[in-house]
Amino acid sequence: MTDATAPTPTPLPTPPTAFLILHGWQNHRPEGHWQRWLAGELEARGHVVRYPRLPDADEPTPAAWEAAVRHERAALPAGRPVTVLCHSLSCLLWLRLQAGVAPPSADRVALVAPPSPELIAGQPIHAFVAGELFDGRRLALGGDGESVVVAGDDDEWLPLGPVDTWEARVDAPVVVVPRGGHLTPDSGYGEWPAILAWALGAPAAEAFG
Numbered sequence: 001m002t003d004a005t006a007p008t009p010t011p012l013p014t015p016p017t018a019f020l021i022l023h024g025w026q027n028h029r030p031e032g033h034w035q036r037w038l039a040g041e042l043e044a045r046g047h048v049v050r051y052p053r054l055p056d057a058d059e060p061t062p063a064a065w066e067a068a069v070r071h072e073r074a075a076l077p078a079g080r081p082v083t084v085l086c087h088s089l090s091c092l093l094w095l096r097l098q099a100g101v102a103p104p105s106a107d108r109v110a111l112v113a114p115p116s117p118e119l120i121a122g123q124p125i126h127a128f129v130a131g132e133l134f135d136g137r138r139l140a141l142g143g144d145g146e147s148v149v150v151a152g153d154d155d156e157w158l159p160l161g162p163v164d165t166w167e168a169r170v171d172a173p174v175v176v177v178p179r180g181g182h183l184t185p186d187s188g189y190g191e192w193p194a195i196l197a198w199a200l201g202a203p204a205a206e207a208f209g
Contacts (some may be wrong), residue, residue: 010162017042017083018076019199020106021051022087024067024113025125026058032185034192035087041196048077054090062128065093066100073104083199084143088113088157088182091149092120093127095170098142099133109143110198112150113171113183115157116165140171147172148204150195152180152187175208 014017019042021035029036030103039051050072054070055064071089074083084106086094091114097103117134120126133139141147151162153176181187198207 001110010027016047016080018048018080019050020069020072020076021049021086022084022090022094023051023054024086025060027088028085029053029059032190034183034185034189034195036086037191037209038085038196038199042199045200048080050076051070058164059130060089060125062093062096062130065090065205066097069093069097070104073106081145083108083110085110085195085199086112086114088115089120089125089128090136091115092117093170094141095139096128096133098140106143108145109147109172110143110150111141111148111170112195112197113155113157113180114149114151114166115155116159119157119159134169137169138171139169143172146204148198149174150177150183150204150208151175152177152183154179157182173204175204177208 012078023029023035035051039049042049050070052068054060054068059088117129120129148164149170149172151158154160162176163174177183184190194208198204
């Protein structure tokens with residue numbers, strides 16, 4: 001027999017999630033960028049966030065960035081779900097790490113505005129696409145849960161468009177943002193509720209729909 005006077009048990013809070021947020025080429029983590037805004041929103045909700053300054057953002061090398069990302073991933077507390085959110089060049093870096101030895105683990109991964117490897121091959125940062133990694137093989141993002149690629153349909157770093165560039169290359173759905181540009185403050189992405197909703201656990205179709 002149930003005691004009607006017994007207090008209703010208080011539900012246990014959801015354990016805080018750990019987040020790793022990685023910037024791109026020539027990004028010095030400005031105040032108005034959606035990544036900095038997101039880091040603040042997540043920290044305000046009690047989550048653990050690492051949003052590092054990657055070395056030599058203007059003249060980066062894959063080796064230095066890979067070492068930094070491994071260090072930052074290892075610094076996240078054990079036993080918590082880990083979500084990784086990359087923007088621009090760090091998306092290519094993350095794919096390199098996942099295809100290499102001892103890839104860093106994650107539960108959910110978002111690659112935001114990953115640039116065309118063919119376009120990067122003609123830039124000073126061409127070392128990030130060296131080798132055969134982006135020559136037609138299908139790449140894993142490494143998340144045990146939902147992973148997603150998000151890109152603007154008019155991104156200048158994706159001359160063939162996000163779907164033609166990435167759909168056959170990654171083992172994740174590609175979400176196209178109309179008139180999103182490179183998804184930077186210049187294209188209106190400072191505060192970005194959709195990426196916050198996804199980071200907090202909403203499915204991509206719901207968050208970006």
